[in-house]
Amino acid sequence: MASNFMCRMLQIPLLASLLSMCLLFPAVQGRRNISDIEHAYQGIYWKTALRECPTEHFDILVESTRMMLELTEKNNKPMDTPGWQRFFVADGAGMEGWSSEKHLPDYLQVQNIMTQVNLFPRLGKVGKGNKKRDYQVAYRCRSSRRGPCPKRGKTIATRKNSHGRWEMNFCEAFFSHKYLNDITNGEKMTAHKLGSLVSYEHLLAHDWTFVDLLGSSFHVKDLEAKNDNRHIKSKISGVEWANFFAWYWNAIPNFVVKYSAENYAWFWTNNWFNEKWDWKDNGLDPQWGPTTNTSFPGSPSEVAGPGAVVPLDIQTNEQKNCHSGNDPRESFCDYIGEPYGDWLKDREKSFTSEGGCELTNAGARLVIMPLTPLASVRVMAKKLRSLIPGVLVSGEARPEVIRMFSSS
Known part of the structure; x- marks a missing residue:
């Protein structure tokens, strides 16, 4: 009897310890069947998120990914939208703009980013080896106290890990935002409040532009402006900065915006709410435009002036999977699903037919047709x-x- 009593007494601290661990670490759905999710979004590696994320956070990642694909829905003529006018600047009469012979390759590059962000999460790498982790982006949940989320307010840290594989680390601040649909179904706001309409989907779209697996010939990133005279540096972040950066040369487009993740994200969010809330926004009229807040440190008005230096990044401006239509503002991009360099190598590879002829698909567009008996x-x-x-x-x-x- 005494030995049984002692065993029970020893079990009490153990049970208390286990209970405290359960309270400290939220339960995750480690045994949840996610085959449908993996099939629906083949460009994403979900198993790590399943282990690391609380159930509520995992569900947020699934739903916000689904809605991000609606937010970024493909548009073959993005230049005709108010979002383009505000965050990329449409071509004016007689202007050497995006659709000019000189800058059409830049326009096609932007269109390719917009196309692939919408397609890659669903399709991933098409063909043999399409489910390999090397060709997927892993979703992860990270504490803001360690790893890639040390900065307060950081929402997503997108990067290559030590194995050279892409991952999106979702920090605690990310989950303090709202679904796009919840904002849309809530109180309607004017375009002046655009900067406050940051959803899960907006943040996701922003970081998906970083991923080289999409097949872009250049790298999109967060840019930084500075003023050497005032010793000020400022990240190009927020609606005011994205708008200011696009219009830096007044009516002439600042073609460097193609490198700015912030401009893509606000382009999509602007167009979404313009349609859903009937803003009648043309991207130009100050009546509908976002107000330029000059009160915060590092604002555009604080950095602008003598000594100001805007980013200048020159990378390749080819995008061989894209072409324009009869109207140069209308463009089309074939799906890639792998790094651009890999895609170029694959399209140059020759293969031998049954008759012994060596063939190549160089210059040919990929057409997928069903087999016919x-x-x-x-x-x-x-x-x-x-x-x-x-x-x-x-x-x-x-x-x-x-x-x-x-x-x-």
């Missing part, structure tokens, strides 16, 4: 022989042709 091909060929004369005469695809291809 040989019997169906023969039937299709017979139908085409009877339909092609009509197609050639009319110059249009007859309904029979459309139905045949859609049903094959």
